[in-house]
Amino acid sequence: MNSILKIESLSHAYDAEKEILTNVSFKVMAGDFVSILGPSGSGKSTLLRIIAGLERQSLGRILINNQIISDENHHMPPEKRNLGLVVQDKSLFPHLDVLSNVAFGIRKKNAKNAIAKDLLRLFKIEDCEKKFPNELSGGEQQRVALARSLAPEPQILLLDEPFNALDDDLKDDLYKETQNIIKEKEMTVLMVTHDKRESQIFSNKIINLENGTIRE
Amino acid sequence: MKAFLKRINNLNFWIIFPAVIFIFFLMPVITVLSSLLGEYSDNWTHLYDTVLFDYFRNSLFLLIGVSTITLVVGTGTAWLVTNFNFTGKSFFEWALILPLSIPPYILAYTFTGLFDSYGTLNNLIRDLFELNQNYVFFPNVRNIFGAIIVFSFTLYPYIYLVSRSAFLNQSRSILESGRILGLNRFEISFKLAMPMIRPAVIGGLILVIMETLSDFGAVEHFAIPTFTTGIFRTWFGMGDLITAMQLSSFLLLFICMFLFIENKTRKNAEYVSDSSTHVPIKVEKLSLGYSILAFIFCSIPLLIGFVLPVSELTIWAIYYNPSFFNEAFLSAAMNTITLALIAAILCSLIAMLINFSIRINKNRLLSFLSSFLTLGYAFPGLILAVGIVQTTIFIDRNLIENSDFVLTGSLFGLILAYVIKSYALSNNTISSGMDKISNNLDDSARILQSTGWNLLGRIHFPLLKTSFYTSILLVIAEVVKELPATLILRPFNYDTLAVSTYIYAAEERMRDAAAPSIAIILVGLIPIILITRMIRSSQRKEKIQ
Numbered sequence: 001m002n003s004i005l006k007i008e009s010l011s012h013a014y015d016a017e018k019e020i021l022t023n024v025s026f027k028v029m030a031g032d033f034v035s036i037l038g039p040s041g042s043g044k045s046t047l048l049r050i051i052a053g054l055e056r057q058s059l060g061r062i063l064i065n066n067q068i069i070s071d072e073n074h075h076m077p078p079e080k081r082n083l084g085l086v087v088q089d090k091s092l093f094p095h096l097d098v099l100s101n102v103a104f105g106i107r108k109k110n111a112k113n114a115i116a117k118d119l120l121r122l123f124k125i126e127d128c129e130k131k132f133p134n135e136l137s138g139g140e141q142q143r144v145a146l147a148r149s150l151a152p153e154p155q156i157l158l159l160d161e162p163f164n165a166l167d168d169d170l171k172d173d174l175y176k177e178t179q180n181i182i183k184e185k186e187m188t189v190l191m192v193t194h195d196k197r198e199s200q201i202f203s204n205k206i207i208n209l210e211n212g213t214i215r216e
Numbered sequence: 217m218k219a220f221l222k223r224i225n226n227l228n229f230w231i232i233f234p235a236v237i238f239i240f241f242l243m244p245v246i247t248v249l250s251s252l253l254g255e256y257s258d259n260w261t262h263l264y265d266t267v268l269f270d271y272f273r274n275s276l277f278l279l280i281g282v283s284t285i286t287l288v289v290g291t292g293t294a295w296l297v298t299n300f301n302f303t304g305k306s307f308f309e310w311a312l313i314l315p316l317s318i319p320p321y322i323l324a325y326t327f328t329g330l331f332d333s334y335g336t337l338n339n340l341i342r343d344l345f346e347l348n349q350n351y352v353f354f355p356n357v358r359n360i361f362g363a364i365i366v367f368s369f370t371l372y373p374y375i376y377l378v379s380r381s382a383f384l385n386q387s388r389s390i391l392e393s394g395r396i397l398g399l400n401r402f403e404i405s406f407k408l409a410m411p412m413i414r415p416a417v418i419g420g421l422i423l424v425i426m427e428t429l430s431d432f433g434a435v436e437h438f439a440i441p442t443f444t445t446g447i448f449r450t451w452f453g454m455g456d457l458i459t460a461m462q463l464s465s466f467l468l469l470f471i472c473m474f475l476f477i478e479n480k481t482r483k484n485a486e487y488v489s490d491s492s493t494h495v496p497i498k499v500e501k502l503s504l505g506y507s508i509l510a511f512i513f514c515s516i517p518l519l520i521g522f523v524l525p526v527s528e529l530t531i532w533a534i535y536y537n538p539s540f541f542n543e544a545f546l547s548a549a550m551n552t553i554t555l556a557l558i559a560a561i562l563c564s565l566i567a568m569l570i571n572f573s574i575r576i577n578k579n580r581l582l583s584f585l586s587s588f589l590t591l592g593y594a595f596p597g598l599i600l601a602v603g604i605v606q607t608t609i610f611i612d613r614n615l616i617e618n619s620d621f622v623l624t625g626s627l628f629g630l631i632l633a634y635v636i637k638s639y640a641l642s643n644n645t646i647s648s649g650m651d652k653i654s655n656n657l658d659d660s661a662r663i664l665q666s667t668g669w670n671l672l673g674r675i676h677f678p679l680l681k682t683s684f685y686t687s688i689l690l691v692i693a694e695v696v697k698e699l700p701a702t703l704i705l706r707p708f709n710y711d712t713l714a715v716s717t718y719i720y721a722a723e724e725r726m727r728d729a730a731a732p733s734i735a736i737i738l739v740g741l742i743p744i745i746l747i748t749r750m751i752r753s754s755q756r757k758e759k760i761q
Contacts, residue, residue, distance in 0.1 A: 054659050079665040091656035095678040104674070105664030152664060 002066065003027040004188050005051070005156055010060030012046060012212075020046050021212040024060070028156070028190055028205075033182065035199035036192045038209035044192035047209070048160050051190070052085050053078035064155065084149035084157040088164045090141045092133040098144050099129040105152040119147040122181055139170045146178060150185065157182075159191035163198060175201055230573040230668070231582070237566055238585045241592060241636055244603025247610070248468060251461035259450065259459045271446045271463075274360060278435075278442065279425055281364035282371065286424050289368065289517050290375025291417060295405060296514060298383040301499055302507035308514040309380075310748040315521025316373040317740030319697045319714075321433025322733045323366045325721045326525035328437070329532070331357045336528060358438045366434050369521035371424045377747070378420035382413035422478035426471055430596030432700040433718055443467040444598050444700065451602070461606065464599040475594050526737065532730035544716065545731045552696055552712040552735075555627070559634035560642075560691035564684050566635065567642035571650050572672050575658070590643050592636035597701035600636055604629045604705060630705040634695045641694060642687040649683025650676070689742050696739040 005028040012021040020043045028034050038044045049055045051062060053069070053076060061071035069076040092101050103116035120126040123143040128136060136144065142162060149157060163171050179202060182189055193199050199206050208215040296302070297309050315323075330337045331354045341353040357365070391404050432444045443463060451460035502510055570589070574582045592600075608623040616622050623629065653676065661667075661675050677684070699714045706715060713732040720729035 052663060078662045079667050083663060085663045087656055089656055091660040093675060
């Protein structure tokens with residue numbers, strides 16, 4: 001079976017003295033749910049941002065479907081990578097209502113609203129479609145962020161501590177729903193988290209990251 | 217070489233656009249400064265032998281007088297309304313900014329109307345006390361002392377605003393530490409609070425100095441020889457543009473020195489507040505006697521800087537000139553609105569595109585270019601006009617090669633001057649609006665394949681709408697007041713409200729100047745309303761927190 005995402009000898013430093021990531025290598029297979037588990041400051045969010053193309057690594061290369069998308073000579077911009085990303089603060093567009101937020105990245109012009117409405121139904125937030133982000137609860141905002149990231153049908157979904165800001169009851173509900181949707185969509189997911197329980201609930205593979213290095 | 221070629225390859229609209237704008241801004245400045253390297257004519261020697269020292273002495277005397285009064289009035293009123301409760305305090309908090317809506321030249325015109333031998337106030341005194349018609353109670357104001365009063369009471373709000381903001385940001389715990397260490401409540405103000413706001417006050421003072429040095433209308437009306445009136449007379453009286461440019465260069469270098477000081481001061485302004493430990497200061501109630509004194513102290517600048525000129529203009533407009541909305545007024549108003557709108561939209565668009573470009577490119581050079589562009593506000597309109605005329609003549613002769621002048625004397629030069637002068641206003645408004653947009657939104661949009669124009673149009677512009685419209689209003693208010701550049705760069709027979717006011721005043725037709733003056737003041741009130749609303753909303757937020 002071919003890997004969908006391959007990270008090879010990736011290192012990153014903001015300044016010469018302190019390396020954030022050191023020689024990180026791993027593979028993600030199609031349909032995998034991989035968690036990168038590590039404490040704060042271990043470099044896991046930086047790793048995710050590098051994979052998304054929001055930052056460029058100092059060394060090493062990244063391949064998607066065996067195609068190099070980033071190395072020393074070449075850097076594919078984030079908008080060309082066909083990835084989805086959900087971050088802890090959700091980053092919903094405050095001036096757009098829920099439906100427009102979810103439809104934002106869909107390129108099929110005629111089917112935009114239909115696809116977005118399907119996703120709203122899937123995440124059980126169809127009643128919120130006319131609401132603006134500031135009118136939503138934390139859980140609803142998270143559902144919108146997940147729906148928005150899935151809408152353009154990305155080949156890999158990147159999750160950066162997506163459930164961190166939620167209370168425990170809400171987390172459990174959202175875990176189940178997210179798990180079901182990811183299975184239904186047969187998504188490949190790479191999630192970074194500091195929560196061991198969360199990584200165990202979702203993942204079929206866990207990578208431990210400590211001080212920028214993968215711990216075997 | 218490889219790196220350089222890669223950079224060239226990476227050039228796109230978002231890099232090229234700021235660079236082109238930079239060149240447009242730089243051209244008039246370079247043109248003016250280049251005159252220093254050219255030949256010095258006999259006129260220069262004549263100026264040097266006769267009036268150059270007067271220009272320097274008068275400008276310096278003006279600066280010293282205006283700085284002293286604005287410092288006392290600006291910090292004094294700010295200290296009172298921030299630290300004490302007294303009768304009228306909440307009214308003075310916003311009303312003390314009102315004189316900002318009156319350009320110095322309009323205050324100068326109304327002052328002569330009020331205080332001349334047969335002006336409104338001298339007539340009033342003679343009638344009230346049944347005095348001889350030759351009796352003059354108020355002294356002549358058409359001199360440098362009158363000019364100092366005019367500048368001081370229109371410009372003190374710059375110092376009032378920064379001082380008030382600095383006082384508000386002072387931490388109560390720091391001032392209380394002073395009390396514990398033995399200072400009484402007045403010593404706290406003079407030994408701790410005032411010295412702590414010094415960097416902010418110097419920043420405001422530099423603005424006052426630059427406005428005073430740049431003014432043309434007021435000093436010209438009072439016939440005081442300064443650098444600006446000297447430049448104007450050398451150009452139009454002697455017909456010597458090169459010498460006018462050389463004089464402009466000296467004034468420009470003088471202003472650059474103040475800009476440098478302001479920049480240094482801002483870097484040292486950090487010790488005013490620490491938001492993480494900020495506890496608002498405690499406001500004390502004044503006794504009746506002190507309350508009356510505070511009321512009088514705050515009333516004086518408001519009376520001189522706003523109430524008197526507005527009353528005089530209203531009297532002129534209502535009692536003496538029934539044809540307020542005559543054809544000349546409507547035509548000047550239409551020209552002003554058209555020009556102000558074009559300049560405001562252009563300025564705001566340029567500021568938005570440049571700030572967006574800096575945001576997506578994260579390029580230090582672009583940030584530097586943007587900070588350079590904001591310096592345009594400091595260049596006197598007269599110097600800009602000199603530089604722009606020379607630049608457009610050069611373009612017409614060398615690039616367009618048309619026997620007729622295409623750009624020279626057209627609206628192009630005038631709008632360019634407005635954009636250069638007002639860019640800082642747009643930039644400050646738009647960049648602070650953009651700072652509030654989280655970078656995570658950009659990241660999310662990029663992941664969803666929204667970049668460049670798409671990102672700007674779908675995410676940034678909708679979120680920046682309020683800043684964009686605020687910027688348009690601020691620039692309109694600035695452009696409507698502008699006099700020297702408009703006077704020089706306007707196309708033939710193209711009058712604006714400021715030019716009409718100037719021409720009427722120059723012909724001593726003061727009552728005819730009332731209509732355009734009132735219109736200018738009304739537009740000038742826009743930024744004051746905006747500033748007041750912003751201060752109120754930040755106070756509300758502070759109370760909630």
